[in-house]
Amino acid sequence: MTDKTLLLVDGSSYLYRAYHALPDLRGVGGKPIGAIHGVVSMMKKLRDDNPALHGACVFDAQGSTFRNELYPDYKANRSAMPPDLAEQIEPIVEAVKLLGWPVLSVPGIEADDAIGTISCMAAKGGFEVVISTGDKDLAQLVGDRVTLINTMSNERLDIAAVTQKFGVPPERIVDYLALVGDSVDNIPGVDKVGPKTAAKWIAEHGSLDGVIAAAPTMKGMAGENLRKALDWLPQGRRLATVVTDCDLSAHVLGWPEFESLKLGEIDRDALIAFYDRYGLKSLRRELETGVPRGTRGRGVAAGAELPPPDPVPVPSEAMATRYETIVTMDALDGWIAKIAEAPLVALDVETGTLDPIRATLIGLSFSVAPGEAAYVPLRHDYAGAPDQLPVADVLERLRPWLEDADKAKVGQNTKFDSHVFAGAGVAVRGYVHDTMLESYVIEAHRPHTLESLAFRHVGRTALAYEDVAGKGVNQIPFAQVDVERAARYSCEDSEMALHVHQALWPRLASHPELRDVYERIEMPTSRVLGRIEAVGVLIDSALLASQSQELAARMSALEQQAFEIAGQPFNLGSPKQIGEILFGKLGMPVKRRTASGAPSTDEDVLQELAADYPLPAKLLEHRSLSKLKGTYTDKLPLMVNPATGRVHTTYAQAVAVTGRLSSNDPNLQNIPIRTPEGRRVREAFIAPPGCLILSADYSQIELRIMAHISADDGLLRAFGEGIDIHRATAAEVFGMALADVTHEQRRYAKVINFGLIYGMSAFGLAQNLGIERSAATAYIERYFSRFAGVKRYMDETRASALTRGYVETLFGRRVHLPEIAKPGPRRSAAERQAINAPMQGTAADLIKLAMIAVQDLLDREQRATRMIMQVHDELVFEVPDAELEWARNAIPATMASVAELRVPLVAEVGVGPNWDQAH
Structure with missing residues (x-):
């Protein structure tokens, strides 16, 4: 010392x-x-x-x-x-x-x-x-x-x-950082200038000042980008300087x-x-x-x-690795023989984009054991890139193994890789494991990237994508990454996937209920989702363009009305200007403040103010139309794949802790349906000639699950006898005969039914119904006195969640509740989640089982009907006219048969030329 x-x-x-x-x-x-x-x-x-x-x-x-x-x-x-x-x-x-x-x-x-x-x-x-x-x-x-x-x-x-x-030496790190930028700190650098170019420039010109001085003579796109950044670079250097x-x-x-x-x-x-x-x-x-x-x-x-x-972190450089870059047919044949004999092979692809339908295969790797892998570069096209094997020849050599369902394969997010191979003309079969889904079933509340899984479960660190391709504006396409660097990155991905699987699978296999969720639900769902994504959905771009024009006209009119109310023009998209008008000029009460202390103008605040003032209502309507226009009517036509003429969403399977799917690029699950404008967007989702759109939607699925889980006599009786559940609830809560229940009382009961499922408090119920809190409290007490089984379920679930730290769906999926033991509002929120998660998670499991069962039915009967969307509790199909009657009956019947509950499982069907009319 x-x-x-x-x-x-x-x-x-x-x-x-x-x-x-x-x-x-x-x-x-x-x-x-x-x-x-x-x-x-x-x-x-x-x-x-x-x-x-x-x-x-x-x-x-x-x-x-x-x-x-x-x-x-x-x-x-x-x-x-x-x-x-x-x-x-x-x-x-x-x-x-x-x-x-x-x-x-x-x-x-x-x-x-x-x-x-x-x-x-x-x-x-x-x-x-x-x-x-x-x-x-x-x-x-x-x-x-x-x-x-x-x-x-x-x-x-x-x-x-x-x-x-x-x-570069330490004294030039600041110059280097100014050139490459830092996306984490939101510091821009020079566009398309990565670590190698920055280091090269500094070596040639001595310093950032030398690089700036030489900017007028710099050639090519890099030089042009450097000149554009000259005014910023001194500021970037100041920000990066410790x-x-x-x-x-x-x-x-x-x-x-x-x-x-x-x-x-x-x-x-x-x-x-x-x-x-x-x-x-x-x-x-x-x-x-x-x-x-x-x-x-x-x-x-x-x-x-x-x-x-906890594993002791081991950087990949410290692990004995045998990575090979394959650039000859003899070497490829040697590895084909090796993977053909291996009991399980990890497979990984490298692409030029993250859009799975449009992605081009740049290279692929496979691994037969942790630390042992090979990379086949295919389309690296930078100056000085080595000769690479022809893509078509490589895929033809690999095709027998890739398309053999008996050759077991594992990967990370195999749905993406399957799309990439399909785009290259290869239908990969034999994916028996997916490390992302293994992790998702074991610990849905944790990150599921391969890097995080490797660190958590096998103590490995490795190259990040940014390490090989740069980040932010400086990121280069993977095709321009040095082959040897790309080989190390891809080989790590494939062999770490195998390593992670070896750590996760024993944990998963030792719990029969989790293994069942993985094998019976998640893995088959991944394959069905891949088919849905590949089909895509047909949209009417001309109709959307017309809707955009109408929305623009209405937004302009709303803007003028807002100006008149405010007595001056202002930027409807500026929270600062809105705050000045609402709270400064018009003197409206401040409801909440932002973290910086400014009066909040978020949607909840505007909703509160809109009850008493006209301007907030105009602002809300303008925001709603602006979002609809920017997110859907303007954007959807731009997302049509020119090769297919369709829009292809990506369903994220390992995001929501309850098992629900999410839709991205575009998000088809978030199109608003409570407004006429939102519903009209669905009119643009159309069937091709000779077909119709069929929508099959589980009816009141979460309330039915609540009836099953709670075994409440009142709920079971209502669903068993086919009584309108909201009318039945109203009759119990208001103490009257079914026939006497008014429309308003049914509306109250509907809010109570769904509110309690989501753990709504008396305060929340009062706000939703616009009544006094004491009245809301009385309604809840009366509900629980009539539906004692529901109260018992909620109390037991809270206690169980606190003890175990998680709740389960009917099928054994676990929803972890990290904040259930925390005091105050966090615990209250976790308790509400504990009550709802078994129902929402079970509903997610049911719709996944329905997708699997219906797709299996379509394949078995060799039908031309195609599943094109999944939206919450709804499946959407493109049905040829000749199969319509069959589909009307077979699809809902199949959906209703995937599980046996204490109450009937019902799927309702609608048909039309577009999604709006079908739904």
Whole structure:
């Protein structure tokens, strides 16, 4: 140990890396502890590996910094901190202090600047400074006495290592960052200039100033883009520069001396109490026994299963790998023989776009064992690219294996890869596993990217897409990525998928109900969704253009009406100007404020104000029409695939924790149907000549599921006898005969039925019905007295969710509730989710089973009817006229037969020339 070594920890970097690296660990009362566990482990390892007497852990302070004043859009695209991580900040800081570390957080500057100032001062004072971070920006601080270390990858950067990694020395890192930009911090660079070009320019011209001076003579598109960015580059350099002369006298005692930055001893007793308070059992055991981490227990919600031990992160560079780049037919034939004999092969594709229907195959890789893979480059077309095998020849050689259903394959998001191969004329069969879906079934509430799965489950880090192709405006097409770099990236993807599968499958297979969800629902659904996406839907672009014109005219009229009410023109899209008009000029009451303290003009506020004032109502209507026009009537015609003449959405299968699907590019599930304008958009979804659109929609599916789950006598009787459920509820709540229920009373009952399913409170019900809260409370009490089974279900579900940390659908899908043990509003929200999730999740399972069953029926009977959309509880078909009568009967009957509930499962059918008329 030396008194001239100073350890500086980028605490903010540690927080996020620990949070995303570890599983969703739960401690006492179900509180999240993953980030706490990770930061404590990293801090201990850093100190063990780097003996020192001085050190500090530096966190970002809340609030803006001088960079926000320089550039208001600085970090503007960063998402808010995840609530589970925010909850762990305070205990993390406490734990770091108990481990003996001084903690710093300086308002007005970022942690980087405090680290830069301390390191610079310490180096001048003869200290050897070790900065622990994952932030490349801090590479500019490296010098003779300053080193960076990444505790997750064990990468250590001195002057030579920085120069080798970035292509520029530490003193030119700021110039390099100004040129390439930083999408994370929302700092633009030079368009289409990536790391290699930036390093090359700086090497040729000495510095950013030299590059700027040479800009007039720069050739090609890169030179043109550089000249466009000349005015910005000095600002970009200022934003990227770490400040090294901050005044820290108010935050470091005795500054600029370092006595107050001495590392202390671990407060053992207080740390044990801390570990007990949060349920960090393995860390407590290690502290007491000195036994390093290995197989160890977890602090989790009572009754929940113990997650597996955290893997020790292993960078791919440190793992023994055998990657091959295939550029000869002999090498390809050798690998074809190898994959033909393998029991399971991981397959991955590289493409030129993320649009699966239009994607071009740039290369593919396969792996037969973790660490062993091969890449076949096909369409890399940069200057100096090596000769590559002809695409058609490669696919023909691989076709027998690719199209053999008996040759087992695994991948990450196999639906995407199947589309890419289909576009190349190959129908891949034999996908028996998908790591994304395995993860989704096990832990739907966690991220499912391959990088996050590899880190969480096998302790692997690897190249990110941005590492090989750049990011933001500087990203290059994959076809221009260096072949060897592309090979490493793609080989990692395929063999890590195999590695992750080997870790996930035993966990999944050991739970029959989860395995059933995976094998019977998710994997078959993926294949059906692939077929729906490939078919696409026909739209009437001319009709949409006409609707756009009408919407534009109505928006213009609304704008003029708004101007007249306001007494002046203003920008209807500017929250600031709207606020000035509503609250300043017109004196309307301020309902809520934004985080910056300005009066809020969000939709909820305008809805409240619209009840008493005309202008907010005009603004809401204008917003609604503007959204409809921009999102659908203007945009949909532009999304027609010229090769098919149809619009092809992508269904995301691993997003919603309840199992529901989401639709993207375009989102077909979010077209508003409560307004005439929204419904008219559906008129543009048409059937081709000789066909009709058929819509099959589960009737009141969640209420039927509630009846089944709660086994409430009243609900079971109403559905069993085919009575209108809302009228039956009204009769019970208002204490009258069915025949006497009025339309208004039925409306109230409908709101109550659906509101209680979503855990609506008396306050929410009162707002929805426009009645006094006391009346709403009375309605709810009367409902529960008449439907006691529902009340029992809700009470038991809340208690069970708190104990287990999750709820289940009828088919065994688990919906994890990380916030169920939190106090206050978060727990209330989690309890509402606990009540609704089994119903919403079961409805999602049912519609997936229906898709599978109906597609199987169509295939068995060799029908020409095609499924073209899935929207919530509805399936939409394109039906030839000759098959219409058959489809009217067979499709709803099949949907009704996929499960046996205590009440009838009913699918209702509509038919028409377009989706609106069919629905």
